Amino acid sequence: MASSSFPDNISASFPLQGMFDLSEGEKSSLGFMELLGIQDFGPSLFDMSQVPSTVPSSSPNPIVTKMESPEMLNQPATPNSSSISSASSDAVNDEQVKVEEHEENQQKTKKQLKPKKTNQKRQREPRFAFMTKSEVDHLEDGYRWRKYGQKAVKDSPFPRSYYRCTSASCNVKKRVERSFNDPSIVVTTYEGQHTHPSPLIPRPSLVGVHPGNSVAGSAFAMPMQGTLSHYQQHQQQPFVNTLLPMNFGCNGLTNASLLHERRFFIPGTELLKDHGLLQDIVPSHMLKEE
DNA sequence: CGTATTTGACCTGCGC
DNA sequence: GCGCAGGTCAAATACG
Numbered sequence: 001m002a003s004s005s006f007p008d009n010i011s012a013s014f015p016l017q018g019m020f021d022l023s024e025g026e027k028s029s030l031g032f033m034e035l036l037g038i039q040d041f042g043p044s045l046f047d048m049s050q051v052p053s054t055v056p057s058s059s060p061n062p063i064v065t066k067m068e069s070p071e072m073l074n075q076p077a078t079p080n081s082s083s084i085s086s087a088s089s090d091a092v093n094d095e096q097v098k099v100e101e102h103e104e105n106q107q108k109t110k111k112q113l114k115p116k117k118t119n120q121k122r123q124r125e126p127r128f129a130f131m132t133k134s135e136v137d138h139l140e141d142g143y144r145w146r147k148y149g150q151k152a153v154k155d156s157p158f159p160r161s162y163y164r165c166t167s168a169s170c171n172v173k174k175r176v177e178r179s180f181n182d183p184s185i186v187v188t189t190y191e192g193q194h195t196h197p198s199p200l201i202p203r204p205s206l207v208g209v210h211p212g213n214s215v216a217g218s219a220f221a222m223p224m225q226g227t228l229s230h231y232q233q234h235q236q237q238p239f240v241n242t243l244l245p246m247n248f249g250c251n252g253l254t255n256a257s258l259l260h261e262r263r264f265f266i267p268g269t270e271l272l273k274d275h276g277l278l279q280d281i282v283p284s285h286m287l288k289e290e
Numbered sequence: 291c292g293t294a295t296t297t298g299a300c301c302t303g304c305g306c
Numbered sequence: 307g308c309g310c311a312g313g314t315c316a317a318a319t320a321c322g
Contacts, residue, residue, distance in 0.1 A: 147295055149314060162313070166294090175313090 129189035137161060137176050137186055143194060145174065156180035170195045 132139055145163035153160045158178035165172040172192035179185040 146293085148316095150295095150297075151312065151314095154311060160312085164314095173313095 127189055127191040129187055131179065132186045132188060133182075133184050134186050135184070137178065139176075139186065139188060141188075143167075143172070153177060153180075158183065165192075165194060167194070167196050 144166040146166045147161055148164050149162040150159050151162070156177065157180060160175055160177035163174045163176065170192075172190065172194050174191065175189040177187050179187055
């Protein structure tokens, strides 16, 4: 019931908004992928696509990720440029952006003011949250995380877990908590950007990667091509269960099935802007397969 | 033995 | 100033 009943009530009544926290910085230049740490190095969110295949045992049930933005939910049929653009930070999705900004302000004041003794850099790290329907709290996303804390959440019977990327120089964090509205839904909030490629993925640097990467789009384009096509061909896995919003990046390849699967997340970036990429990204063979 | 998790204490910011 | 809530630290513990 959850997957289809993911109405706005979640975004509306649920304090999810609090999770969308996009700083101005990323808004203007960072892409969703970048937020996650996907930059030049290949694997990252996209890698997640393979995640399910690599970590099947950890996730007993099919993972369902959803966008927190109701709008996204409304346009599952047109994942392509639609979802992408909507995810953009511009004004395409005012509501979404607004929510994010709103939250941002609130949290910003809080976080920013927190200087922290050492310069642990309490800077407003870009954040984004997405909901996933899963029985397991900690979803695999291609990176290794170390849990460093757990706290009870005021308005929720479920505790919130705090994870940190195990990479030494990477201070990406993520919070995981269950929606009190629907315990079957896990809300994951990422904060910061990975400064390294996914450790769990060998990162296929093959598959005709074009050198023509110039913008955010390319950021994911490359990985996508490599990972997706790679896995698709070799594993035939419908990377639908991935946790990350691959939709964005791959919305091009997004086979309707993909979107159908489930997964919503709140990007708030502009990588989606390059629709053109999609075409490039989507290997012809993939299309054929479909 | 090295690494990851658990968990209570501690710190910080905010509202009253 | 006090209490609350969110977030982090770090010692103890568990696990492979």
